[in-house]
Amino acid sequence: MSKKVTVKDLVKEFSLEVMTDWNQLHRPIEVSDLHRPGLEMAGFFTYHPVERIQLLGRTELTFLQGLDEQTRANRLMEFCHPDIPCIIITRKLEIPRELINGAKKSRVPVLRTSQATTRFGSRVTNYLEYNLAPSTTLHGVLIDVYGVGVLLMGSSGIGKSETALELVKRGHRLIADDAVEIYQYDENSLVGTAPKLIRYLLEIRGVGIINVMTLFGAGAVRDRKRISLVIQLEAWQEQQHYDRLGLDEENYTIIETEIPKLTIPVRPGRNLAVIIEVAAMNFRLKRLGFHAAQQFVQQLGKAIEDSDDFSDE
Structure with a gap:
């Protein structure tokens, strides 16, 4: 028997800011692994692990800023798969408009925290490993x-x-x-x-x-x-x-x-x-x-x- 963890539990535990889709916080989280989508931002989606929480930090967002607007929109639209439990932005960074649009279309919750990426990822992993x-x-x-x-x-x-x-x-x-x-x-x-x-x-x-x-x-x-x-x-x-x-x-x-x-x-x-x-x-x-x-x-x-x-x- 395992406990059930939802996106809402994560929001409450880590005081996350909900940026989109409040009505999708009931989504279950079934794996403890997190994913930082570096290859996906570069356009490689063959092994995109959509069952994991997607964690975007300064590195990923800085890379996206260097892309032209159309390429960025296409990448983020493909990135926002409907099966993703949630997308979390760290360091309270500004969220690209194309990411918000893609997430709303796929109804994927986008959350944000002020914590550093590595530290936050470690805390979330420990929390999920314990509860799952x-x-x-x-x-x-x-x-x-x-x-x-x-x-x-x-x-x-x-x-x-x-x-x-x-x-x-x-x-x-x-x-x-x-x-x-x-x-x-x-x-x-x-x-x-x-x-x-x-x-x-x-x-x-x-x-x-x-x-x-x-x-x-x-x-x-x-x-x-x-x-x-x-x-x-x-x-x-x-x-x-x-x-x-x-x-x-x-x-x-x-x-x-x-x-x-x-x-x-x-x-x-x-x-x-x-x-x-x-x-x-x-x-x-x-x-x-x-x-x-x-x-x-x-x-x-x-x-x-x-x-x-x-x-x-």
Whole structure:
């Protein structure tokens, strides 16, 4: 699922000046890439990306001024394709009359900003990548533990929020409780955040809803975090086999992206906050190339080989 962005959203977000076609601001924007039409201004329209926002700055408009009036009119008429979401002029530059005429004929909104072209383009791209990214919402708690984004999952009442509260008390940071909005920024990157309505809030049964930022300070929360590790909390089952060495590696798939997953059994007496801290630190060590379980197995294998060699003698 992706959010929908319209030209009207862009006008509101960046305080853009609407120069033509107020009634066309409902047009959807479906790609995050922008296009600066240098080749089109020179007359090459073979690969004109009409699905993108068209951004015209000082370079493009200065080039147009050097063309004769008839050539400029023809180029801009062909440039103003009806499928273009909108055309944005930067630096509050004067808009060529031929561009206004072509845009009105094709009913393409023309907008203007006072910002510099490169800076504005970067801001718009970031905004669109965030709002057009594939997304989903999962039931869980997202915590930043030693710089590792840990997504706690499990059935209702298993202790996710209480564990998150203990982790916050130990100096870690809460991102989201109960509902985690997850966005895919690129192929292997998932970022989680909290819905605005419940941001910084934590629900503790028997106490109620608490505001973590108010109680523990701004350093106890953050707005978003990349998800690096999923920890599934489940009630301890005596007949269930749990990994005791750490060699069994599982993955959890979110929006077609695989995230390393650990399953931690819950029962009275287990300090889940400490276990999750250790899991996060161990995850960081694995990324640095140190795998304690594999090293143990290698040393054990070597010890057995040495013992066999000694017995043969």
